[in-house]
Amino acid sequence: MPATRVTIALNARQSQKAPLLISASATADPAAANSIRGLVFKTAQSKLRLKKPARVYVSPAGQELLTEEDWKKNIKLDVTLLISAGEDYVGVKKEDNTHEDANVTCPVEILASKAPIESLSVTQLTTTAHTLPGIVHAVGQPDLHPGTKFPIGAVFASRNWIHPPLIGSDIGCGMAWYKTILPRSQVDGNKGKKVAEKLRGLEGAWRTRAYREAWLENDDGSCSVGEQWDSALGTIGAGNHFAEIQVVEESCPTKDGRQGLYEDGVILLVHSGSRGYGGSILKKYTTDSHTSFEESSHEAIEYMKEHDKACQWAQANRDLIALRFLACLEPGNEDWQLGSSDTDGTGEVDAAMIERAKGTLQQRKVVDIWHNNVERVRWPPSPLSSMKEEVASSSPTAEGTDSFTPNDMHQQEYLYVHRKGAAPTYDPHTQQPLDLLPLPGSRGTPTLILKPTFSASMSWGLKNALSLAHGAGRAMSQAKALSSLSQKYKGQNILEPRPADAGGTWVICDEKDLVFEEAPDAYKDVEAVGQDLVDAGVASIVGRCRARVSYKVRNEAR
């Protein structure tokens, strides 16, 4: 006997609905243990978030299902059941996809001219901006590309509404740069291969549960989220995540001299997120039909708490990945000893060792940003305090635009800036502009060092929604890259530099699909993406780095 597919919806709000398969083994008798009624109520609780389902009506007839006969007669393919918390049948409302808080005139900006933009991603950007409740500004960065439903490389600022799907499952994903003390002579050319060989023992869990929990302690307490997810702490993950040893090939110190990257320096770029935890949060709080929360709702508050925890966890994860890499790269440094597996043998957590490693790591850290998160910000952006000087000296013509002056501060409100693959232009903690941030290419292609711009002409960050591109952006879907690039490079090893290319990258990737899915050809030209940011007046390119060793995944058994 096949299962029967029906739709259940809230009687009070019929736009909120969910599909339900009723197996043939469920019985019509509402009093039975395996009743259809029980199944419907359970689904209404989990998918429609109706705490106490009480009555069921058939739509559009409005008949209430009470007796076994009622259930038997009415459970048929594609019927819609309206679930009530006790209230009477409210009748059929006209199907209306537009939310009353949707903003059909929401401005949508795409900061690209040189970088190719697929039309599907523009449709996704515009549709999202115009249909989700509360969106007041949407920006497509030059790395914009289509996602399953929502675009990647996009920023959405909303009033009152929080939309977890716009951040996605990898909450807290981002990038951090750390300095190493290696001279470039140790990573250039064929030396890169030797360095790649040293990168071992990085797959799988790091040390013990007790060590992981100790690593997750921070100033605000603990960001441990339970062993189920904590066990992945210190691992890079799959997809576009990586850790990369790079050489700074050009670098222009910024005028305040705080530039943290020096020419010929060897640095480590870590791109990873919250592993399984972020996805579990998205799943826990959203259903197919319930994806947006008003800021004061209980769900929004609980979601934000877990979101913030995932961001902390992801940051601790990047730090631990860096520690594990540094233990391989600088074996003489005792501060990194903690990064390797526990060879002391005692198994006891050495708190002093953790403190020392964290301290030294923070000294090495140049920048760490989240590019998948939601942040509450004052809007419209005002000249940040460090920018006062430039405000004072800005020309009177610029004042005539929609730019903001400190006098207008009281007109600001708080909005939620949702970033899905978009880097912030400032440090959310200090509220100061970032000196630099990475715009990674892919493997052999350069990573640009960006410096965000703040000026009256881009309305102090309104134009780019206080954000920049987070990478080159996909030019091909994973499926397309896999099929076309595995053909193109058939019989070739694209994980080593070509013999003529001394400046190339040694790639560690023991997953054969990933080799092609993440090949440079699958991405846009990072120089075009960077130039679009410059042309839009939102960033300058202050330097370039090149990867020497790019670590994706290693099969240790090999």
Next chain:
DNA sequence: ATGTAC
């Protein structure tokens, strides 16, 4: 992206 969901 992911201790995926079907």
